[in-house]
Amino acid sequence: MAVELPSLTTPRLILRPFALADGPHVERLAGAWEIADTTLNIPHPYPEGGGVRWIKTHAAAWENGSSLTLAIAVCETPEPVIGAISLAIAREHARGELGYWIALSEWGHGYATEAARAVAAFGFEKLQLHRIQARHFTRNEASGAVMQKLRMRLEGVNREAYLRWGRFEDVAVYGVLAQEWAVEPNDVQSGAP
Numbered sequence: 001m002a003v004e005l006p007s008l009t010t011p012r013l014i015l016r017p018f019a020l021a022d023g024p025h026v027e028r029l030a031g032a033w034e035i036a037d038t039t040l041n042i043p044h045p046y047p048e049g050g051g052v053r054w055i056k057t058h059a060a061a062w063e064n065g066s067s068l069t070l071a072i073a074v075c076e077t078p079e080p081v082i083g084a085i086s087l088a089i090a091r092e093h094a095r096g097e098l099g100y101w102i103a104l105s106e107w108g109h110g111y112a113t114e115a116a117r118a119v120a121a122f123g124f125e126k127l128q129l130h131r132i133q134a135r136h137f138t139r140n141e142a143s144g145a146v147m148q149k150l151r152m153r154l155e156g157v158n159r160e161a162y163l164r165w166g167r168f169e170d171v172a173v174y175g176v177l178a179q180e181w182a183v184e185p186n187d188v189q190s191g192a193p
Contacts, residue, residue, distance in 0.1 A: 003063045006126075008070070008118045015070040015085060015115055018058060022071055023051030025081045029103040038140045039101055040162055065091050068122075072102065072115045082106045085115045087123050087132075094130035096123045100146075107142070113149045120150055124181050133175040137164075147174040151181070 005017040018026070029035065031046030043050065061067040072083040083102035090096070098119060102112050116134075123129045136143035138157060148154075152174035160168035 005059065005062050005068065005070070006122065008122060009075075010114050010118050012075055013111060013114055013118070014073045014075055015118055016073065018055040018069070018071045018081075018084075020052050020055055022081050023049070023055055026051035026054065026084070029081065029083070030101055032104050034104050035101050037165075038137060038143065039099075040164060042101065065089055068119070070115075070119070072100075072111060074106075074111070082111060083115070085112075085119050087119050087127075089123075089127065089129075094128070096120075096127070096129045096132045098132060098134040112143075112146045116146055116150055120176070120181070124178050130178050131175055132181075133173065135171050135173050137162075138170040138172050144172055144174070150176060152176045153180075 007017065008015040027046040027048065027050060030042050030051075031044060033044055036042040036044035036046075058067075058069045061069065067086055067088045069084060069086040071081045072085055073079070073081055081103075083100060083106065085098070085100040088097040088099065098116055100112050100116055120132050123132050132152075133155075134143075134147050134152065135158075136147070138144075144154075153176065155173045155175050158171045158173060161171045162169045
């Protein structure tokens with residue numbers, strides 16, 4: 001029997017499992033150069049049908065305990081998806097790693113921070129993780145600001161750690177431990193089983 005992916009809500013967002021119908025939206029939004037350029041694994045151009053292929057991997061990854069990937073949608077708006085958020089899980093180390101992207105048109109509204117806070121809370125409270133970490137290219141300062149707002153600590157910079165489109169990228173590493181984590185009351189409600 002398949003294990004159902006959770007849904008989370010915040011004051012402004014619904015974090016829900018992706019539907020196959022979201023595939024074209026993923027291709028259109030994540031396929032923007034500005035999104036792909038600030039991430040390690042998003043292709044550019046985004047291949048046709050790639051969104052659906054990616055979405056089809058989510059249920060098995062959740063069922064085997066390796067990751068949780070959710071669509072980010074704004075409450076009470078017609079746009080079905082404005083981004084994605086994931087938590088890669090290393091159960092043997094009680095550790096998770098956040099990853100996220102937000103549609104270019106939605107940058108600057110605090111959605112990445114709100115979604116990341118909800119998923120981190122889920123990781124600590126429901127999955128009983130000990131540590132949650134995240135990384136970003138150092139030239140993507142906005143992503144670092146999200147991590148700082150989650151009270152993550154900058155633990156170091158891996159110099160020229162990744163080769164992305166012909167250039168080596170420095171990567172900042174952030175982390176927060178369970179005992180350091182604090183969530184404002186009513187920040188997140190889980191629709192998880």
